[in-house]
Amino acid sequence: xxxxxxxxxxxxxxxxxxxxxxxxxxxxxxxxxxxxxxxxxxxxxxxxxxxxxxxxxxxxxxxxxxxxxxxxxxxxxxxxxxxxxxxxxxxxxxxxxxxxxxxxxxxxxxxxxxxxxxxxxxxxxxxxxxxxxxxxxxxxxxxxxxxxxxxxxxxxxxxxxxxxxxxxxxxxxxxxxxxxxxxxxxxxxxxxxxxxxxxxxxxxxxxxxxxxxxxxxxxxxxxxxxxxxxxxxxxxxxxxxxxxxxxxxxxxxxxxxxxxxxxxxxxxxxxxxxxxxxxxxxxxxxxxxxxxxxxxxxxxxxxxxxxxxxxxxxxxxxxxxxxxxxxxxxxxxxxxxxxxxxxxxxxxxxxxxxxxxxxxxxxxxxxxxxxxxxxxxxxxxxxxxxxxxxxxxxxxxxxxxxxxxxxxxxxxxxxxxxxxxxxxxxxxxxxxxxxxxxxxxxxxxxxxxxxxxxxxxxxxxxxxxxxxxxxxxxxxxxxxxxxxxxxxxxxxxxxxxxxxxxxxxxxxxxxxxxxxxxxxxxxxxxxxxxxxxxxxxxxxxxxxxxxxxxxxxxxxxxxxxxxxxxxxxxxxxxxxxxxxxxxxxxxxxxxxxxxxxxxxxxxxxxxxxxxxxxxxxxxxxxxxxxxxxxxxxxxxxxxxxxxxxxxxxxxxxxxxxxxxxxxxxxxxxxxxxxxxxxxxxxxxxxxxxxxxxxxxxxxxxxxxxxxxxxxxxxxxxxxxxxxxxxxxxxxxxxxxxxxxxxxxxxxxxxxxxxxxxxxxxxxxxxxxxxxxxxxxxxxxxxxxxxxxxxxxxxxxxxxxxxxxxxxxxxxxxxxxxxxxxxxxxxxxxxxxxxxxxx
Numbered sequence: 001x002x003x004x005x006x007x008x009x010x011x012x013x014x015x016x017x018x019x020x021x022x023x024x025x026x027x028x029x030x031x032x033x034x035x036x037x038x039x040x041x042x043x044x045x046x047x048x049x050x051x052x053x054x055x056x057x058x059x060x061x062x063x064x065x066x067x068x069x070x071x072x073x074x075x076x077x078x079x080x081x082x083x084x085x086x087x088x089x090x091x092x093x094x095x096x097x098x099x100x101x102x103x104x105x106x107x108x109x110x111x112x113x114x115x116x117x118x119x120x121x122x123x124x125x126x127x128x129x130x131x132x133x134x135x136x137x138x139x140x141x142x143x144x145x146x147x148x149x150x151x152x153x154x155x156x157x158x159x160x161x162x163x164x165x166x167x168x169x170x171x172x173x174x175x176x177x178x179x180x181x182x183x184x185x186x187x188x189x190x191x192x193x194x195x196x197x198x199x200x201x202x203x204x205x206x207x208x209x210x211x212x213x214x215x216x217x218x219x220x221x222x223x224x225x226x227x228x229x230x231x232x233x234x235x236x237x238x239x240x241x242x243x244x245x246x247x248x249x250x251x252x253x254x255x256x257x258x259x260x261x262x263x264x265x266x267x268x269x270x271x272x273x274x275x276x277x278x279x280x281x282x283x284x285x286x287x288x289x290x291x292x293x294x295x296x297x298x299x300x301x302x303x304x305x306x307x308x309x310x311x312x313x314x315x316x317x318x319x320x321x322x323x324x325x326x327x328x329x330x331x332x333x334x335x336x337x338x339x340x341x342x343x344x345x346x347x348x349x350x351x352x353x354x355x356x357x358x359x360x361x362x363x364x365x366x367x368x369x370x371x372x373x374x375x376x377x378x379x380x381x382x383x384x385x386x387x388x389x390x391x392x393x394x395x396x397x398x399x400x401x402x403x404x405x406x407x408x409x410x411x412x413x414x415x416x417x418x419x420x421x422x423x424x425x426x427x428x429x430x431x432x433x434x435x436x437x438x439x440x441x442x443x444x445x446x447x448x449x450x451x452x453x454x455x456x457x458x459x460x461x462x463x464x465x466x467x468x469x470x471x472x473x474x475x476x477x478x479x480x481x482x483x484x485x486x487x488x489x490x491x492x493x494x495x496x497x498x499x500x501x502x503x504x505x506x507x508x509x510x511x512x513x514x515x516x517x518x519x520x521x522x523x524x525x526x527x528x529x530x531x532x533x534x535x536x537x538x539x540x541x542x543x544x545x546x547x548x549x550x551x552x553x554x555x556x557x558x559x560x561x562x563x564x565x566x567x568x569x570x571x572x573x574x575x576x577x578x579x580x581x582x583x584x585x586x587x588x589x590x591x592x593x594x595x596x597x598x599x600x601x602x603x604x605x606x607x608x609x610x611x612x613x614x615x616x617x618x619x620x621x622x623x624x625x626x627x628x629x630x631x632x633x634x635x636x637x638x639x640x641x642x643x644x645x646x647x648x649x650x651x652x653x654x655x656x657x658x659x660x661x662x663x664x665x666x667x668x669x670x671x672x673x674x675x676x677x678x679x680x681x682x683x684x685x686x687x688x689x690x691x692x693x694x695x696x697x698x699x700x701x702x703x704x705x706x707x708x709x710x711x712x713x714x715x716x717x718x719x720x721x722x723x724x725x726x727x728x729x730x731x732x733x734x735x736x737x738x739x740x741x742x743x744x745x746x747x748x749x750x751x752x753x754x755x756x757x758x759x760x761x762x763x764x765x766x767x768x769x770x771x772x773x774x775x776x777x778x779x780x781x782x783x784x785x786x787x788x789x790x791x792x793x794x795x796x797x798x799x800x801x802x803x804x805x806x807x808x809x810x811x812x813x814x815x816x817x818x819x820x821x822x823x824x825x826x827x828x829x830x831x832x833x834x835x836x837x838x
Contacts, residue, residue, distance in 0.1 A: 027475065027499035076391065080143040080207040082830050083394060084199045086401060087141060087209075089823035091197055092156050093816075094408070097240035099401045101393040102139065102209040103278065103386060104237045107248030108259050109215035112282035115316050116248065117212045119340055119379055122204050123151055123171045124333045135185035137195035137237055138178065138212040142205040151202035157181075158194045167199075174198065175330060191229035193236040208387055210246065211237055216262050231266045238267065242393065245277040246386070249311050251287035254303040270307075278389070279304075279311035280382050285347055293362075294355045294369040301373055310372045312382035315344040341380065348377050402831060409824040412817055419814045421615035426807060428800035435620060438603060438613050439795060443787050445599035449516030450784065456515060456602065463598050464513035467522060471498060474590040479633070484586070484640045490579035491586070497530060505529055515598075519591045520780060527584040528768055534580065535764060536572035538756040545749045559744055561752055566654055568756040573651040573763065581643050581771070585779065589636045592783055596628045623803060624795065631791050632783070639778035646774055650767055660762040 022030065087098035105113045114134055118124050120142055136159070145152075153174045154167040164177050178196060185192055191214055214230045237243060245267075249257050260270075267273045281287075291297035304311065317336045322329060336343075352369075359366035368374075375381065425431045449456060457464060465473070474480055475495060482488075504510035508525045545564050600621065604613045744752075 022496045022499060027495050030499035076207045077144050077146070079391070079394060080141065081145075082827070083209070084141045084143055085823075085830060086405065086827050088154070088156070088197065088199065089820070089827055091139070093820045093823045097242075098139075099242065099404065100209065100397060101242040101244060101390055102211055103246040103390070104137075104211045104213060104234070104243050105246050105248060106213055106234055106259065106263060107215055107282070108250060108262075109217050111215060111248040111250060111259070112314075112316060113212050113215060113248055116280060116282065116314065116379075117210065118333075118337055119316065120205065120208050120210065120383065121151075121200050122202065122337060123200075124175060124330055124337060133182060134212055134214045135182045135190070136192040136214070137233055138198060139195045140198040140200060140210055140212070142208045143199065143201045144203065144205055144207050145201040146203050148201045149203050151200060151205075153201070154199040155196065157196040159192060160196060172330075174200075179326070191226060191233060193233050195237075206383055206387055207391070208383070209390055210386075211243075213237065216259065227262070231262075234266050238273075242397065244389065245273055247277050247279050249279055249281040249309075251281055251284050253300075254307060254309065260309075274308055278382075278386060279309050280314050281311040282314045282316065284313040285315045288347070288351050291351075292354050293358045293366060295367050297355075297373060298367060298370045301370065305370075305372065310376065312376040312379070312385070313348070313373070314379045314382060315347045316340050316379070317343045341378075344378055402828075405824055405827050405831075409821065409828060412821045412824060416814070416817045416821055418615065419810060419817060421612055422807075422810050423814060424612075425615060425617060425620075425804070426810060428804040431616070431620065431804050432796070432800045434609075434612060435616065435624065436792070436796065437609065438600075438616065439624070439792055441603045441607070441609075442596065442599040443792075445602050446516075446595045446787055447784060449595055449599070450520070450780075452517055456598075459602065459605070460598065461513075463594075464515045465519065466513055467504060467508070467510035467526060470519065470523070470587065470591060473594070474587050477590055477593075479586060479589065479593075482633075484582050484637055485644065487578040487582050487644070490575070491582050494530065494534075494579050494583040497534060501533070516595065520588060523584060523588050523591060524772060524775065527580070527587075527771075530583075531576070531580055531764065531768060534576045536576055536760065538568045538572060538760065539753050541568060542749060542753060545744070545752055561744075561748070562654070564752050565756050565759065568753075569654060569760055569763065570651040572756075572760055573767075577647055577651075577767065578644060581647065582640060584775070585636050585640050585643070588775070588779055589632060593629065593632055596625060600624075617804075620803065623798070627794050627798075628787075628791060631786050631794065635779070635782050635786050639775070639782060642778045643771065643774045646770065647767070650763060650770070654759060658759070658762050658766060660765040 083100045087100060090096045090098050105116065107113045117138070117140060121140065136157075151171050153169040153171065155169055155174050155177060156165045160177070160181060164181070166173065169177075178198075181196065195211065213233055214226070216227060216230055238245065245263070247259055247263060249259060254260070263273055263277075264270050287300070291300050317340055319329075319332055319336065324332065355366070355369065425434070445453075445456075480491075480495075504526075508522055508529060510522075510526075514522060545568070604610045607613075
């Protein structure tokens with residue numbers, strides 16, 4: 001029976017019934033409905049178990065590492081060298097905050113922050129002029145080095161010009177460069193959050209890390225208010241991990257110290273910062289007179305103590321005048337720094353002596369100086385406490401930092417290797433060679449898929465498809481609406497027919513998951529199923545037959561029944577076969593199309609050159625996919641042209657001797673009883689013909705067997721074929737009756753339709769055999785040839801200079817990563833060197 005949607009819309013009224021063609025979404029719903037029935041579902045689960053191999057990188061034994069940390073704990077100088085090296089790597093190369101603890105100085109303008117820093121360094125590094133002299137953070141690491149009788153400095157920073165940086169600088173060099181940098185920022189009327197980094201080695205410094213920040217203007221009514229800029233700098237420094245605040249107080253009452261309110265406002269409230277802060281009260285010589293007795297001194301500090309603020313008391317000598325030339329000012333301040341400890345000690349001794357005198361004069365009723373004041377007198381006390389805090393935190397952080405160094409080195413080594421591979425692909429010719437090598441492997445993979453590949457099924461089980469998966473992918477592809485030829489407009493009739501199937505035959509294994517050659521075979525078998533389902537019913541053309549017989553064909557004054565049969569056969573097969581061929585070609589094309597990205601993914605996993613193939617730029621992969629699609633589409637068009645061309649002769653004429661055509665004898669009136677004498681008796685003519693046919697068939701089979709078995713000579717086979725050809729030419733077959741009415745009758749119409757149906761069935765069977773050979777040659781074998789020759793040729797002939805534009809950023813990044821690797825390796829080499837000493 002002819003199924004709906006089998007013909008073009010021109011025949012809807014007579015052949016297709018009244019049903020309308022389902023839309024794409026409706027077809028998909030029908031397929032999903034079929035899926036939900038479970039008619040061809042395979043029970044069970046897809047076992048895709050796999051074991052993950054977790055690798056681990058080598059690391060030195062913890063015992064050795066612990067001994068190394070213990071050694072650093074005993075040797076502050078080595079510890080700070082390691083800290084300085086690691087901090088530089090993180091700050092200068094990795095552009096990340098230093099991992100070790102540091103103090104951040106914070107104070108009002110002229111509170112003496114730079115002076116405190118210079119006392120840590122025992123050197124003058126920044127001259128404060130009118131306004132705020134320090135306009136960016138100065139991150140300093142002091143390293144005690146007994147081999148450096150003269151200080152050796154290293155200076156660098158993001159905003160410091162390359163020619164201003166150095167690692168063997170004198171104090172004068174550093175002084176000049178820091179001063180010039182701050183002057184430059186002052187000329188630009190701005191502050192910067194980008195710090196300068198200073199590593200300072202000397203035999204006369206104590207190991208310490210700190211950051212000097214710009215001072216805050218105490219009177220907002222004078223000069224430009226830079227508070228917000230300085231707040232940004234302070235917040236930026238305090239956001240860095242492992243930082244501690246060191247607040248420089250002015251020598252006046254707690255409530256009137258503006259730096260406290262500034263820190264509250266900047267850091268989000270006092271509770272968030274005061275417990276972990278260190279306090280220095282600078283210029284305490286201004287408070288000596290008011291605190292001339294121990295009782296007054298204790299009273300002065302009561303409010304500080306109540307607010308968890310226990311400052312160290314510091315006195316630093318000052319110049320009578322600072323309006324001196326820079327060189328002279330540097331010289332005079334250097335002298336002050338050198339005698340600062342002695343000067344401070346004398347001042348505090350005089351203060352204590354004054355307390356004792358007053359106590360004696362007052363009859364000994366004075367309270368002793370509070371212990372938290374007594375133990376925090378002088379800059380050396382502050383330096384000692386801060387150093388202990390810094391060293392304790394550093395030792396505790398060492399294991400974490402060493403582990404981080406190893407992890408970072410592994411990461412940057414991997415990135416360096418990755419960049420090296422990418423650098424190769426900056427050369428168009430080198431990239432073409434790599435791509436060609438990859439395409440050879442992709443080609444081998446695809447050919448293996450077509451032949452049958454177990455490894456693929458195990459590696460990518462999710463890539464295998466059921467028949468429904470294939471049908472969905474074909475329809476969802478943009479190729480489904482792309483025109484192969486003028487038959488493409490009728491392809492949706494086939495998609496509708498496929499969607500309307502209630503279930504698939506078991507023999508095509510529709511629910512099984514295949515990929516490659518097996519998919520192709522199933523597509524051919526499925527095509528046979530649909531072609532058989534689409535077998536047209538010529539009896540629906542009953543009212544058209546008389547019109548097809550014409551008249552006076554070849555000058556004969558009677559109807560031409562053969563013409564009617566030719567027309568029925570042509571129209572039925574043409575409107576079914578050509579759209580069906582287009583559909584199966586696109587179905588197979590969709591199967592072939594996805595093999596390329598699967599093979600591309602395959603060669604990138606677990607193969608000798610997989611790591612290299614992974615580096616091929618995405619743009620090149622898109623180009624390869626585009627070229628593959630172009631080659632495949634051209635193959636589909638060529639195959640469709642060849643198959644359609646071979647199809648047209650099959651219905652343009654009728655061959656009664658078609659091997660698959662078996663017809664019954666038809667007459668247009670009551671059969672006459674005709675007899676013939678045979679072996680001395682009369683037998684029916686029809687009986688005699690059947691007997692003759694049976695004898696001739698048995699004889700033919702016997703001759704064929706003898707000819708094939710006898711291989712002494714090919715003469716027997718030739719004689720057999722000649723005999724077969726003679727018999728085929730002389731054998732009489734009943735086709736259409738010769739006796740016909742002048743005007744065709746209903747009975748005669750039925751004869752024509754019956755014979756047409758028999759012939760269409762035979763021709764369809766014959767065509768399906770021919771189609772298989774055609775598709776195998778033009779599509780399957782053509783695809784193999786195309787990926788072996790055409791694709792490689794097109795890729796090699798491409799303009800690779802135009803396709804690949806060298807990326808200069810890769811080389812730049814390669815240089816940066818190389819420096820990062822070297823810095824990390826140098827830091828770890830220090831660990832290894834110390835381990836050898838242990």
